[in-house]
Amino acid sequence: MTDYIGRFAPSPSGPLHFGSLVAALGSWLRARSQKGQWLLRMEDIDPPREMAGAADDILRTLERFALTWDGEVLYQSQRHQAYDAALTWLQQQGLAYYCNCPRKRIKALGGVYDGHCRGRDLDGRDCAIRLVNNRGVSSFEDGLLGTIVTDCEFAEEDFIIHRRDGLYAYQLAVVVDDAFQGITEVVRGNDLLETTVRQQTLQQALGLPIPAYLHLPLAVWSDGNKLSKQNHAPPIGETAPELALSRALAFLGLTPPPDLWQAPCPTQLTWAVSCFQLSSVPRERKILLQES
Template identity: 45%
Template sequence: MNHPHSIYRGRFAPSPTGPLHFGSLVAALASFLDARHNNGQWLVRIEDIDPLREVPGASSDILHTLESHHLCWDETICYQSQRSSAYELTIDQLKAKGHTYYCPCSRKTLTTNQGVHSPECNPAAPSKLLPCATRFRATNHRFHWHDLLLGPQSYLASEQSDDFVIKRKEGFYAYQLAVVCDDIEQNITHIVRGSDLLDSTPPQLALYDALTVKPPQFGHIPVILNSSGQKLSKQNLAPSINNSQVSQNLKQALSALNQPLPQALCNAPAEEIINWAITNWSLALVPKRHSLQGGWLTGSEL
């Protein structure tokens, strides 16, 4: 399904730290349906820039689950592990504009010092004896944006306490840098994702501003909670999606997004469900809150 003349370009960007769980499927489905309903393109990116957390085979499992649920993507899959040169070039651009500095401070030190950096911070060049991360220098700037679901949002970024890492001490590129760099490269115009990433919007807007690039539109859907009130996640041992019950999975995911299937389609094949959902999708109907209690969804039903 290619739409070469569309101005809408969305994406789903999972990390290969394990197979998809129900919360991930809900996020992927929302992103996919919003793109397709708007005659847009939908891309998939594998965010595999943290090899210490990557699970062997997870990328293939994720792609298989998406295909099994008829969430078919446009264009070639982008793997962040193959994009190091682009990230390094972006860091050089930010450095040339005075937006970065080298930082040896640990997260524990910054937390203890309430965000104040150590005297050894911001050397002219990184030291081999004192490993340094590269941080983006925040300014006292208030960011305003209109979330597609949550409405007007505002955040005041404070220098030092809101400075964020764009390249880690170990040499790995950080999420905020990589995601913005890739979204720019792929001309992403709309990002529909979980509200657990709402806090990532201000630093990402800061990078767009520093790179003088217009940011995409953001929409944050509720995250799915388990019966204990915890966000469904791999860390919380959320069960993986059962690909043998695709229609049931899609029905439950649409229900979580407040897009209930008509009774006549409750036992329909997955392709019919997806086609109905594309036609009838409404982002305005998605619950406008940060999380949904998942007590109604038991582990055996996922």
């Protein structure tokens, strides 16, 4: 075992689809090829978006693909005390403030918040909480894609860390949990590429370690839209997981040889770990899938 610690962190808003299988497989292969740990986190802090039974279904699907994880599953719904502590610390340091600006106002500004509520001393009723973003990160090194530079206005925006509806924002929860679990590298789909700068900004503000980041290519429909639960991507793994795994490996540049195509999942994974290299993974391109 090495000091490498990776993770897969799905939200239980529906069953896994091919795109989420690619993200899980890519992060699993990266961890196992480094002889490291692969942790599983259920990002279940947004009840309105969650589907009953989806968390258990995700675990069963990963098991069908032989994507085994280390240790116990971490559930964000059981981590509110940790998020409370991080938010309280930011407020005590003067690094967070209440904001009651409606979305309509921000949309009229072009979609980037202008810090309007900084210094207004609102009492917190019907308010979101924003980070005082004095040192916004605008670029980072991606393990697959190289130097990533984002829009400065986006990078420097005072973004929301606690929502108006009382729920914790994804950005706060993810950085607190990555630090808690000791994650050394985050491997995920490149739909989350831009949000990395906000996570690194928040990690700096909280004094948390900053892991490495590596973003995998996305699976998209023929119309260019990514596979997602919102776009009604079909569930995967209910039948023929061996075929789906072979396709996911091929998507990541690891096409199994003829004698392993559709072999049992553990057999395919053993082969894949033995020959996995980042140089085989497609860079900066999306692979189109037919909706059929």
